Amino acid sequence: IEVKEQKRHQQKHSGPKAERKKLKKQGGSTEEDERKRNPRAFAVQSAVRMAKMFHRSQDIKTKKHHIPLVDRTPVEPPPVVIVVVGPPKVGKSTLIRCLIKNFTRQKLGDVCGPVTIVSGKKRRLTFMECNNDINTMIDLAKVADLVLMLIDASFGFEMETFEFLNICQVHGSPRIMGVLTHLDSFKNNKALRKTKKNLKHRFWTEVYQGAKLFYLSGMVYDEYQSQEVKNLGRFISVMKFRPLVWQTSHPYVLVDRMEDLTDPERLRTDPKCDRTVSLYGYLRGTYLKNKGQVHVPGVGDFQVADVNFLPDPCPLPDAQKKRALNEKERLLYAPMAGVGGVVYDKDAVYIDLPANHVNQQVCEEVQPTTELVQSLIDAHSTLDAKMAASKVSLFSNSTTLDPLVFDQQKKDCPREEWIWDPSTQRERRAVIFTEKEDFDEDSGSSDDEDTDQEEEEDVDQTHLSTFLRKARAGCEGTEKSTLDGRPPVKKQKLDEQSEEWEMSTELLAFADSEDDLEMSEEEKDKKKEAGREGDSGHSSVEEEDQSDDEAEEDVAAAEASVEGEPGEYKIASSGCGSMNTVCTFLPVDHPQKKKRVIANYVDCSRFNPDTSHNWDLEEMLSSIRDCFVTGKWEEDQDAAALLKEDEKLFGEFEDLETGEVHQGLDAVHDAEDSLVKVDLEEVQKKKRLEKKRRLKERFDAEYDDGDATYFDDLKEEMQKQAEVNRAEFKDEDDETRVQYEGFRPGMYIRLEISSVPCEFVINFDPHYPIIIGGLGSSEGNIGYLQMRLKKHRWYERILKTRDPLILSLGWRRFQTIPLYHIEDHNGRHRLLKYTPQHMHCGASIWGPITPQGTGFLAVQSVAGMKANFRIAATGVILDLDKSVIVMKKLKLIGYPYKIFKNTCFVKVGAYSLV
Numbered sequence: 015i016e017v018k019e020q021k022r023h024q025q026k027h028s029g030p031k032a033e034r035k036k037l038k039k040q041g042g043s044t045e046e047d048e049r050k051r052n053p054r055a056f057a058v059q060s061a062v063r064m065a066k067m068f069h070r071s072q073d074i075k076t077k078k079h080h081i082p083l084v085d086r087t088p089v090e091p092p093p094v095v096i097v098v099v100g101p102p103k104v105g106k107s108t109l110i111r112c113l114i115k116n117f118t119r120q121k122l123g124d125v126c127g128p129v130t131i132v133s134g135k136k137r138r139l140t141f142m143e144c145n146n147d148i149n150t151m152i153d154l155a156k157v158a159d160l161v162l163m164l165i166d167a168s169f170g171f172e173m174e175t176f177e178f179l180n181i182c183q184v185h186g187s188p189r190i191m192g193v194l195t196h197l198d199s200f201k202n203n204k205a206l207r208k209t210k211k212n213l214k215h216r217f218w219t220e221v222y223q224g225a226k227l228f229y230l231s232g233m234v235y236d237e238y239q240s241q242e243v244k245n246l247g248r249f250i251s252v253m254k255f256r257p258l259v260w261q262t263s264h265p266y267v268l269v270d271r272m273e274d275l276t277d278p279e280r281l282r283t284d285p286k287c288d289r290t291v292s293l294y295g296y297l298r299g300t301y302l303k304n305k306g307q308v309h310v311p312g313v314g315d316f317q318v319a320d321v322n323f324l325p326d327p328c329p330l331p332d333a334q335k336k337r338a339l340n341e342k343e344r345l346l347y348a349p350m351a352g353v354g355g356v357v358y359d360k361d362a363v364y365i366d367l368p369a370n371h372v373n374q375q376v377c378e379e380v381q382p383t384t385e386l387v388q389s390l391i392d393a394h395s396t397l398d399a400k401m402a403a404s405k406v407s408l409f410s411n412s413t414t415l416d417p418l419v420f421d422q423q424k425k426d427c428p429r430e431e432w433i434w435d436p437s438t439q440r441e442r443r444a445v446i447f448t449e450k451e452d453f454d455e456d457s458g459s460s461d462d463e464d465t466d467q468e469e470e471e472d473v474d475q476t477h478l479s480t481f482l483r484k485a486r487a488g489c490e491g492t493e494k495s496t497l498d499g500r501p502p503v504k505k506q507k508l509d510e511q512s513e514e515w516e517m518s519t520e521l522l523a524f525a526d527s528e529d530d531l532e533m534s535e536e537e538k539d540k541k542k543e544a545g546r547e548g549d550s551g552h553s554s555v556e557e558e559d560q561s562d563d564e565a566e567e568d569v570a571a572a573e574a575s576v577e578g579e580p581g582e583y584k585i586a587s588s589g590c591g592s593m594n595t596v597c598t599f600l601p602v603d604h605p606q607k608k609k610r611v612i613a614n615y616v617d618c619s620r621f622n623p624d625t626s627h628n629w630d631l632e633e634m635l636s637s638i639r640d641c642f643v644t645g646k647w648e649e650d651q652d653a654a655a656l657l658k659e660d661e662k663l664f665g666e667f668e669d670l671e672t673g674e675v676h677q678g679l680d681a682v683h684d685a686e687d688s689l690v691k692v693d694l695e696e697v698q699k700k701k702r703l704e705k706k707r708r709l710k711e712r713f714d715a716e717y718d719d720g721d722a723t724y725f726d727d728l729k730e731e732m733q734k735q736a737e738v739n740r741a742e743f744k745d746e747d748d749e750t751r752v753q754y755e756g757f758r759p760g761m762y763i764r765l766e767i768s769s770v771p772c773e774f775v776i777n778f779d780p781h782y783p784i785i786i787g788g789l790g791s792s793e794g795n796i797g798y799l800q801m802r803l804k805k806h807r808w809y810e811r812i813l814k815t816r817d818p819l820i821l822s823l824g825w826r827r828f829q830t831i832p833l834y835h836i837e838d839h840n841g842r843h844r845l846l847k848y849t850p851q852h853m854h855c856g857a858s859i860w861g862p863i864t865p866q867g868t869g870f871l872a873v874q875s876v877a878g879m880k881a882n883f884r885i886a887a888t889g890v891i892l893d894l895d896k897s898v899i900v901m902k903k904l905k906l907i908g909y910p911y912k913i914f915k916n917t918c919f920v921k922v923g924a925y926s927l928v
């Protein structure tokens with residue numbers, strides 16, 4: 015029988031794999047080893063660079079200082095809010111269903127309203143799907159802890175993704191993770207790989223380098239592959255979340271249940287009467303006082319009539335000993351989707367619909383009440399029908415805008431192309447980037463050639479990314495969320511946060527490990543660097559602007575540190591041992607430093623033996639004595655000391671010039687040998703102790719006393735305060751605690767609000783979120799606000815003074831009439847007819863008082879999607895107190911104050927969920 019010879023293994027001779035193997039063969043000669051073998055080559059070469067490095071390390075250290083806040087995290091925190099966002103039909107509901115099934119082993123039919131589950135022993139998750147209505151996007155971005163951003167890989171980026179990213183950046187930057195779906199539509203592996211890479215890079219540019227991107231590679235029976243979902247789930251369940259300033263300073267509730275408590279008789283006589291409703295949900299953010307003022311986005315400001323806490327409908331398991339949750343502990347609570355079992359309220363019992371979930375036990379309980387349930391179903395469907403029929407336009411009275419289209423701006427924006435998708439029967443808003451930005455450009459190159467340059471080009475040309483970086487730096491949930499004009503401190507805080515994020519993600523086994531595999535070494539290095547330096551790698555415009563000044567400072571700092579620096583100059587040692595050779599100082603390849611050489615010794619190279627000198631004179635001799643090795647040099651280079659060392663080393667020798675015989679130390683101390691040994695041991699021990707002491711000193715200096723700054727003290731104090739706070743109420747029952755503390759985050763509460771417009775109930779649709787945002791003491795007032803605003807670079811039009819604009823600020827969405835102005839050199843505010851194209855300008859509005867530094871965004875219309883990019887402008891609240899002065903200034907330059915005062919403010923809130 016003929017045996018067919020099998021194809022032999024072909025070893026690779028080039029490419030990253032071969033390089034790695036070569037390195038391994040050479041015994042892993044990495045850069046690290048070289049540093050050890052040849053430390054001089056890696057010593058300081060440039061003082062300027064050294065100074066820069068020093069600055070950088072100081073910067074990084076400073077970044078670690080946050081203004082400490084008292085840790086008010088409750089022992090049992092509220093569920094983490096995960097907002098699943100993406101263009102229509104991308105797979106949002108499918109993903110939520112899969113994740114729920116992964117955690118609870120239960121199948122949910124319709125994903126409708128917030129769905130809360132117990133994901134582990136210490137964590138609960140609330141999933142909320144975000145549709146593509148701009149209002150929903152704005153509201154959910156404000157309460158999200160984590161955003162799962164779904165991207166249809168078969169289609170590419172759609173405008174909705176970028177809009178949501180922008181909204182997130184303005185309102186505090188929750189965690190953002192990308193998820194690629196529809197990967198199964200790629201038949202060709204190479205195309206798949208390339209698409210993944212392109213999308214990953216674009217995502218990184220928009221979010222941050224190394225941002226997590228998951229791949230859902232296909233579907234099995236209309237579900238994503240369980241292993242991939244499991245990985246994603248695991249990632250979510252151990253993820254750390256950063257506290258965002260707006261969220262942690264305001265109590266808020268993402269409502270998961272709503273009941274109309276209005277008297278039926280009143281309803282019958284007046285169907286349009288104001289309603290009394292009870293709203294339920296987990297309290298998040300900070301403590302809520304009873305009878306406080308709240309804002310419900312899209313509805314308005316309300317005084318809370320009553321607040322109570324209810325038993326937790328989806329509690330964490332009690333015992334912490336067990337390793338995994340048992341079936342009973344894997345709870346699921348989603349009243350708006352019809353899952354919640356029997357819910358007991360203060361004064362009523364609510365019954366779940368058995369058809370919608372699989373909990374048999376609850377189904378049995380519900381059996382006797384089928385009739386009641388049926389009536390509920392009927393009522394619900396009537397409401398649905400009503401809902402479908404009625405459409406309330408939020409801003410129907412607002413003036414229609416006369417759009418000013420500036421063609422030259424178009425080149426700044428990525429193009430939006432409306433593409434008809436026959437499979438989903440809808441138009442999709444594809445984002446087309448400029449050619450250079452297209453990562454396909456490097457299609458000819460291998461992964462390894464995926465160079466910095468490419469990345470830089472990309473970053474430079476992407477206006478959105480520049481914007482995002484700026485916004486990220488400014489709006490990063492810190493006290494201030496400015497865009498361009500933010501002080502650098504806030505930026506540092508951001509970087510630090512990103513650093514933490516990087517660190518926390520590193521602890522995990524990533525689901526898309528393939529992601530890492532496909533990364534070239536260079537990319538990995540880059541990623542590491544980005545991780546090390548936080549987001550500082552994303553140099554902002556300001557950083558660039560400052561760089562010149564910094565360079566000057568660096569030089570000055572470097573100059574101060576050059577002189578006498580060891581390692582900067584070598585002493586030519588050749589022949590120094592000989593009495594007749596002169597020593598010279600050779601500067602290390604740094605010509606400019608020659609002039610800075612200040613030799614501590616007489617420069618013997620200038621010694622001219624021909625000049626007649628009387629060398630018999632002692633003073634003449636001593637003038638050049640120190641030029642020779644026998645002279646008095648520095649302590650460790652003192653000739654006498656060196657000779658002594660030699661003696662120790664070489665023992666006995668005879669001085670041939672003098673004939674003197676020197677005895678080696680060994681010989682001298684032969685008799686005291688044992689004593690010496692003991693001494694040596696002593697010395698070594700001392701040395702060891704000394705070394706230990708120095709190490710400890712260094713450690714202490716870094717961690718305690720040495721570096722103990724005001725911040726550290728403050729932090730410690732806050733920590734103690736937090737412990738005292740916790741201990742104080744630990745043993746009290748909740749009823750008493752609530753009296754003193756208010757309702758604490760993590761509690762499941764019921765808020766009763768009266769005088770709610772009837773449209774709130776009539777138009778109720780669980781797919782739109784209801785949020786209750788607590789207001790601070792002054793946040794219920796309305797007044798003049800001065801803000802800094804910039805037209806979004808992707809927005810096609812510029813904005814006109816006194817054209818109505820819809821702002822999202824704090825919890826609110828409202829329409830107002832802004833005045834744009836710019837500060838002249840004389841300090842006066844000159845009124846602008848239009849916003850500048852690429853610059854910030856001031857804007858003054860009449861609107862709800864919101865704390866300084868709060869970010870806002872503006873849209874011209876909340877209905878439809880006709881604009882290329884819906885976000886018209888972004889900015890930050892500048893000042894509240896001086897706003898009146900601005901008004902006066904505006905008046906001074908001839909602006910009619912009266913008109914502004916009376917007509918500027920259109921409406922805060924609107925009585926409809928649009």
Ligand SMILES: Nc1nc2c(ncn2[C@@H]2O[C@H](COP(=O)(O)OP(=O)(O)OP(=O)(O)O)[C@@H](O)[C@H]2O)c(=O)[nH]1
Pocket residue numbers: 100101102103104105106107108109195196197198199230231232233236
């Ligand atoms: N082939 C394929 N189909 C998918 C994938 N993800 C989702 N789908 C299908 O796309 C359709 C829409 O999925 P949904 O989960 O309803 O999408 P959605 O984003 O919730 O849609 P809307 O809520 O209507 O915006 C469903 O038929 C899914 O089976 C995927 O990765 N591959």
